Amino acid sequence: MLTPNLLEISPSLYRLRIEGGLAHLLNSYIWIDADGVTLIDTGWPDSAQLISDSLSTLDRGHSDVRRVILTHFHDDHSGSAAEIANWGDVEVVAGRDEAAYVTGAEQGPVAVLTAKEKSIAGEVTQPPHGPACRVDHLVDDGDVLDFAGGTRVITTPGHTPGSIALYLPEPSVVLTGDSVAEFGGDVILGVINTDRAEASRSLIRLAETGADVAGFGHGEPCLSEASARIRAAIDPFSDV
Numbered sequence: 001m002l003t004p005n006l007l008e009i010s011p012s013l014y015r016l017r018i019e020g021g022l023a024h025l026l027n028s029y030i031w032i033d034a035d036g037v038t039l040i041d042t043g044w045p046d047s048a049q050l051i052s053d054s055l056s057t058l059d060r061g062h063s064d065v066r067r068v069i070l071t072h073f074h075d076d077h078s079g080s081a082a083e084i085a086n087w088g089d090v091e092v093v094a095g096r097d098e099a100a101y102v103t104g105a106e107q108g109p110v111a112v113l114t115a116k117e118k119s120i121a122g123e124v125t126q127p128p129h130g131p132a133c134r135v136d137h138l139v140d141d142g143d144v145l146d147f148a149g150g151t152r153v154i155t156t157p158g159h160t161p162g163s164i165a166l167y168l169p170e171p172s173v174v175l176t177g178d179s180v181a182e183f184g185g186d187v188i189l190g191v192i193n194t195d196r197a198e199a200s201r202s203l204i205r206l207a208e209t210g211a212d213v214a215g216f217g218h219g220e221p222c223l224s225e226a227s228a229r230i231r232a233a234i235d236p237f238s239d240v
Protein backbone atom coordinates (compact mmCIF):
# COMPACT_ATOMS: atom_id res chain seq x y z
CA MET A 1 0.00 0.00 0.00
CA LEU A 2 1.20 3.48 -0.81
CA THR A 3 1.62 5.74 2.19
CA PRO A 4 -0.89 8.52 1.59
CA ASN A 5 0.29 12.08 2.08
CA LEU A 6 -2.60 13.33 4.24
CA LEU A 7 -2.78 16.61 6.13
CA GLU A 8 -5.65 17.51 8.48
CA ILE A 9 -6.22 21.15 7.51
CA SER A 10 -9.13 21.55 9.92
CA PRO A 11 -11.07 19.10 12.12
CA SER A 12 -12.63 16.38 9.92
CA LEU A 13 -11.06 17.73 6.72
CA TYR A 14 -7.98 16.19 5.14
CA ARG A 15 -5.92 17.28 2.18
CA LEU A 16 -4.65 14.34 0.13
CA ARG A 17 -1.65 15.06 -2.07
CA ILE A 18 -1.95 13.23 -5.38
CA GLU A 19 1.62 12.31 -6.26
CA GLY A 20 2.81 11.79 -9.81
CA GLY A 21 1.70 13.30 -13.07
CA LEU A 22 2.80 16.63 -14.44
CA ALA A 23 0.59 18.88 -12.34
CA HIS A 24 1.96 21.22 -9.66
CA LEU A 25 1.21 19.82 -6.13
CA LEU A 26 -2.17 18.31 -6.97
CA ASN A 27 -4.71 17.82 -4.14
CA SER A 28 -8.00 16.14 -3.35
CA TYR A 29 -9.91 16.68 -0.09
CA ILE A 30 -11.64 14.22 2.25
CA TRP A 31 -14.35 15.27 4.71
CA ILE A 32 -15.26 12.68 7.35
CA ASP A 33 -18.13 12.81 9.82
CA ALA A 34 -20.65 10.46 11.43
CA ASP A 35 -22.68 10.35 8.20
CA GLY A 36 -19.74 9.12 6.15
CA VAL A 37 -17.20 10.48 3.71
CA THR A 38 -17.39 13.30 1.17
CA LEU A 39 -14.62 13.47 -1.43
CA ILE A 40 -13.86 16.73 -3.15
CA ASP A 41 -12.09 15.93 -6.43
CA THR A 42 -10.56 12.58 -7.28
CA GLY A 43 -7.10 13.11 -8.78
CA TRP A 44 -5.88 11.47 -11.97
CA PRO A 45 -7.57 8.49 -13.69
CA ASP A 46 -5.26 6.14 -11.72
CA SER A 47 -5.77 7.73 -8.29
CA ALA A 48 -8.61 5.55 -6.96
CA GLN A 49 -6.22 3.14 -5.22
CA LEU A 50 -4.46 6.00 -3.46
CA ILE A 51 -7.82 7.39 -2.32
CA SER A 52 -8.82 3.91 -1.14
CA ASP A 53 -5.56 3.62 0.82
CA SER A 54 -6.19 7.05 2.32
CA LEU A 55 -9.63 6.01 3.53
CA SER A 56 -8.09 2.89 5.09
CA THR A 57 -5.58 5.10 6.91
CA LEU A 58 -8.55 7.07 8.27
CA ASP A 59 -10.38 3.85 9.29
CA ARG A 60 -12.95 4.18 6.53
CA GLY A 61 -13.78 2.09 3.48
CA HIS A 62 -15.45 2.30 0.10
CA SER A 63 -18.94 1.83 1.54
CA ASP A 64 -18.50 4.96 3.70
CA VAL A 65 -18.28 7.25 0.66
CA ARG A 66 -21.57 9.15 0.41
CA ARG A 67 -20.70 11.88 -2.03
CA VAL A 68 -18.11 12.92 -4.62
CA ILE A 69 -18.04 16.61 -5.50
CA LEU A 70 -16.21 17.58 -8.69
CA THR A 71 -14.96 21.16 -8.95
CA HIS A 72 -14.51 20.81 -12.74
CA PHE A 73 -14.05 18.30 -15.52
CA HIS A 74 -10.23 18.30 -15.91
CA ASP A 75 -8.59 14.87 -15.71
CA ASP A 76 -6.45 15.76 -12.68
CA HIS A 77 -9.65 16.49 -10.69
CA SER A 78 -12.36 14.25 -12.16
CA GLY A 79 -10.03 11.47 -13.30
CA SER A 80 -11.01 8.74 -10.83
CA ALA A 81 -14.61 9.84 -10.28
CA ALA A 82 -16.15 7.20 -12.55
CA GLU A 83 -14.37 4.39 -10.69
CA ILE A 84 -15.18 5.75 -7.23
CA ALA A 85 -18.82 6.37 -8.23
CA ASN A 86 -19.17 2.58 -8.43
CA TRP A 87 -17.85 1.86 -4.94
CA GLY A 88 -21.34 1.90 -3.42
CA ASP A 89 -24.17 4.32 -2.80
CA VAL A 90 -22.25 7.37 -4.02
CA GLU A 91 -23.82 10.61 -5.21
CA VAL A 92 -21.76 12.50 -7.80
CA VAL A 93 -22.15 16.28 -7.57
CA ALA A 94 -21.07 18.81 -10.22
CA GLY A 95 -21.93 22.32 -11.31
CA ARG A 96 -24.90 22.65 -13.64
CA ASP A 97 -22.75 24.31 -16.31
CA GLU A 98 -19.96 21.71 -15.99
CA ALA A 99 -21.89 18.45 -15.87
CA ALA A 100 -22.06 17.87 -19.62
CA TYR A 101 -18.24 17.92 -19.76
CA VAL A 102 -17.99 15.49 -16.83
CA THR A 103 -20.41 13.04 -18.39
CA GLY A 104 -18.79 13.41 -21.81
CA ALA A 105 -22.06 14.57 -23.38
CA GLU A 106 -20.17 17.62 -24.59
CA GLN A 107 -16.54 18.31 -25.39
CA GLY A 108 -15.12 20.70 -22.80
CA PRO A 109 -13.58 23.98 -23.89
CA VAL A 110 -9.86 24.45 -24.51
CA ALA A 111 -8.16 27.01 -22.27
CA VAL A 112 -6.79 30.27 -23.69
CA LEU A 113 -3.19 30.45 -22.48
CA THR A 114 -0.99 33.44 -21.84
CA ALA A 115 2.57 33.33 -23.17
CA LYS A 116 3.83 32.62 -19.64
CA GLU A 117 1.35 29.77 -19.24
CA LYS A 118 2.51 28.32 -22.56
CA SER A 119 6.06 28.37 -21.20
CA ILE A 120 5.04 25.92 -18.44
CA ALA A 121 2.22 23.99 -20.13
CA GLY A 122 3.08 24.13 -23.83
CA GLU A 123 0.31 24.52 -26.36
CA VAL A 124 -3.01 23.07 -25.17
CA THR A 125 -5.10 21.88 -28.09
CA GLN A 126 -7.41 19.32 -26.49
CA PRO A 127 -9.65 19.66 -23.44
CA PRO A 128 -8.14 17.43 -20.72
CA HIS A 129 -11.05 15.07 -20.18
CA GLY A 130 -10.85 12.18 -17.76
CA PRO A 131 -13.01 9.05 -18.07
CA ALA A 132 -16.66 10.03 -18.48
CA CYS A 133 -18.55 9.94 -15.17
CA ARG A 134 -22.26 10.12 -14.41
CA VAL A 135 -23.52 13.16 -12.48
CA ASP A 136 -26.35 12.57 -10.02
CA HIS A 137 -26.80 16.03 -8.54
CA LEU A 138 -26.48 19.29 -10.47
CA VAL A 139 -25.74 22.29 -8.28
CA ASP A 140 -26.13 26.04 -8.74
CA ASP A 141 -24.63 29.04 -6.97
CA GLY A 142 -25.88 29.24 -3.39
CA ASP A 143 -26.98 25.63 -3.14
CA VAL A 144 -26.30 24.05 0.25
CA LEU A 145 -24.99 20.53 0.74
CA ASP A 146 -25.60 18.63 3.96
CA PHE A 147 -22.15 18.41 5.51
CA ALA A 148 -19.73 20.65 7.45
CA GLY A 149 -22.54 22.83 8.79
CA GLY A 150 -24.21 23.34 5.41
CA THR A 151 -21.58 23.61 2.69
CA ARG A 152 -22.36 26.39 0.22
CA VAL A 153 -21.73 26.01 -3.50
CA ILE A 154 -20.05 28.99 -5.16
CA THR A 155 -19.99 29.01 -8.94
CA THR A 156 -16.57 30.18 -10.11
CA PRO A 157 -16.56 30.43 -13.91
CA GLY A 158 -13.27 31.28 -15.55
CA HIS A 159 -10.99 28.30 -15.14
CA THR A 160 -13.75 26.36 -16.88
CA PRO A 161 -17.26 27.66 -17.61
CA GLY A 162 -18.95 25.60 -14.90
CA SER A 163 -16.27 25.35 -12.20
CA ILE A 164 -17.49 25.37 -8.62
CA ALA A 165 -15.89 26.05 -5.26
CA LEU A 166 -17.18 25.21 -1.77
CA TYR A 167 -17.46 27.15 1.50
CA LEU A 168 -17.64 24.93 4.58
CA PRO A 169 -19.00 27.12 7.39
CA GLU A 170 -18.36 24.83 10.35
CA PRO A 171 -14.57 24.81 9.89
CA SER A 172 -14.53 28.13 7.96
CA VAL A 173 -12.79 26.59 4.96
CA VAL A 174 -12.99 27.46 1.29
CA LEU A 175 -12.06 24.77 -1.23
CA THR A 176 -11.28 26.67 -4.40
CA GLY A 177 -10.73 24.06 -7.08
CA ASP A 178 -8.46 25.63 -9.69
CA SER A 179 -9.81 29.16 -9.33
CA VAL A 180 -6.96 29.94 -6.92
CA ALA A 181 -3.66 28.17 -6.27
CA GLU A 182 -0.53 28.34 -4.15
CA PHE A 183 2.75 28.57 -6.04
CA GLY A 184 6.17 29.21 -4.54
CA GLY A 185 4.71 30.54 -1.30
CA ASP A 186 2.33 32.94 -3.01
CA VAL A 187 -1.45 32.73 -3.40
CA ILE A 188 -2.10 33.21 -7.12
CA LEU A 189 -4.93 33.34 -9.61
CA GLY A 190 -5.36 29.82 -10.97
CA VAL A 191 -3.69 29.14 -14.30
CA ILE A 192 -4.80 27.75 -17.68
CA ASN A 193 -8.22 29.36 -17.81
CA THR A 194 -10.90 29.54 -20.46
CA ASP A 195 -11.62 33.17 -19.43
CA ARG A 196 -9.02 34.96 -17.25
CA ALA A 197 -11.13 38.06 -16.64
CA GLU A 198 -14.00 35.96 -15.39
CA ALA A 199 -11.59 33.89 -13.30
CA SER A 200 -10.39 37.08 -11.59
CA ARG A 201 -13.97 38.01 -10.70
CA SER A 202 -14.56 34.51 -9.33
CA LEU A 203 -11.45 34.80 -7.15
CA ILE A 204 -12.90 37.92 -5.48
CA ARG A 205 -16.10 36.03 -4.72
CA LEU A 206 -14.04 33.41 -2.90
CA ALA A 207 -12.28 36.13 -0.89
CA GLU A 208 -15.72 37.38 0.15
CA THR A 209 -16.48 34.11 1.95
CA GLY A 210 -14.43 35.28 4.94
CA ALA A 211 -12.88 31.82 5.22
CA ASP A 212 -10.02 31.32 7.66
CA VAL A 213 -8.55 28.35 5.79
CA ALA A 214 -8.23 27.65 2.06
CA GLY A 215 -7.55 24.39 0.28
CA PHE A 216 -6.46 24.76 -3.34
CA GLY A 217 -6.57 22.31 -6.21
CA HIS A 218 -2.84 22.84 -6.57
CA GLY A 219 -0.31 23.95 -3.95
CA GLU A 220 -0.05 24.12 -0.20
CA PRO A 221 -3.11 25.12 1.85
CA CYS A 222 -3.51 28.49 3.49
CA LEU A 223 -4.14 27.75 7.18
CA SER A 224 -4.95 31.27 8.43
CA GLU A 225 -6.31 34.56 7.07
CA ALA A 226 -7.26 32.79 3.87
CA SER A 227 -9.79 35.32 2.62
CA ALA A 228 -7.36 38.21 2.92
CA ARG A 229 -4.63 36.23 1.19
CA ILE A 230 -6.98 35.30 -1.67
CA ARG A 231 -8.08 38.91 -2.05
CA ALA A 232 -4.39 39.90 -2.30
CA ALA A 233 -3.59 37.09 -4.75
CA ILE A 234 -1.03 37.86 -7.42
CA ASP A 235 -1.15 36.87 -11.09
CA PRO A 236 2.41 35.91 -12.05
CA PHE A 237 1.33 34.20 -15.27
CA SER A 238 -0.36 37.28 -16.72
CA ASP A 239 1.23 38.77 -19.83
CA VAL A 240 0.25 42.27 -18.73
Ligand SMILES: [Zn+2]
Nearest residue numbers: 072074159178
Ligand atom coordinates in the same frame (compact mmCIF):
# COMPACT_ATOMS: atom_id res chain seq x y z
ZN1 LIG B 1 -8.16 22.47 -13.90
